[in-house]
Amino acid sequence: MQQLEVLTHQARALANGTLPSSEAELEVARQMQICNACRYCEGFCAVFPAMTRRLEFGKADVHYLANLCHSCGACLHACQYAPPHEFALNVPQAMAQLRGQTYAEYAWPFAFGALYRRNGLTLALALAAGLALFLLLALLVKGSLLNPPLPGGFYAVFPHNFLVSLFAPVFLFATLALGLGLRKFWSDVSPARSSEGSTAKSVVREAVLEAASDVLLLKYLDGGHGEGCNNEDDRWTLWRKRFHHATFYGFVLCFAATGVATLYHYLLDWHAPYALSSLPVVLGTAGGVGLLIGPTGLLWLNLLRHPLHGDPAQKPMDRAFIALLFLCSSTGLALLMWRDAPAMTLLLALHLGVVMALFLTLPYGKFAHGFYRSAALLKAALERRMPSNLRLGGD
């Protein structure tokens, strides 16, 4: 009778499409079943405590766990069942492979996600070069690529309204694509359950604060013991956390610089070019330096990475994101340094092309993981505040 119930349950799940079906989903589910019996790695990150709240791993569960993992490698180096053991457990790699699949699956429009996943590096660089070339040709039609110092700065080359008409749709498209992807991910991994439906507001507030702090401090990149992740071998290092911080806060500062400049322009009627000591330039310079150091360091760690960590097929996509961030900051800082030089128009076209390519590709790779991971951390923080559905022992 019990067996019939199990079979009925599985048949229903299969019909609803809630069972893992792809190779990557099935592999994560298989490995989580083994880990759930072992539980040695429970203190390493948020994945293992979330795993212990489940006995079965459906499609939504494995998508959630894959985005909760940040590929620190700790559970591979600690595992007695890692290759060459016949169980061949490699949680970081299985999670990374599935994570890559989720970027494409939740992407909007879907075709862009699949294209970027297959040809990330080529696509990103071709897009940046193509857009820069387009702007350079536009300048050539107008006159020369080199110019004497221009009193109106950048806006004497490309008028402010032209830049707004170029960048506003790109920014809105990236925001919309990220928002739709995130909504799809959240509605998949957090199906409404009666126990979650009645969550008190104070609990939600606490969970949001905890998840925000985990995201801002990159808590789990310290390996759960404060000494860091594994990168090329079984030694711990905090460099991954430091370079992620430099990249993340570099991006935030650059974004803040653009925001402040927009407020200056529209609210205060103060127009660029701004002095070197002005707030937008100071924020942009600090952000640019962060975006030089962070991506350079991440690329260095990526090249040294243990071959069993991560998904080799995703390396071009990861490096594309790193390359675009680096090109954004290097061309931006060069533009600041030579903004009164004849080469300013050339640098401006290059910088704008790279920034536009970065925004167009943001929803389809590593950047999107930041959003899915934040959502997964929020779900983990919410789950921790609820009684377990398993109702075992101390629950």
Ligand code: SF4
């Ligand atoms: S990764 Fe290995 S050691 Fe860690 S919980 Fe899973 S089976 Fe156990």
Ligand code: SF4
């Ligand atoms: S690789 Fe790191 S983050 Fe991912 S499951 Fe293992 S210990 Fe957790």
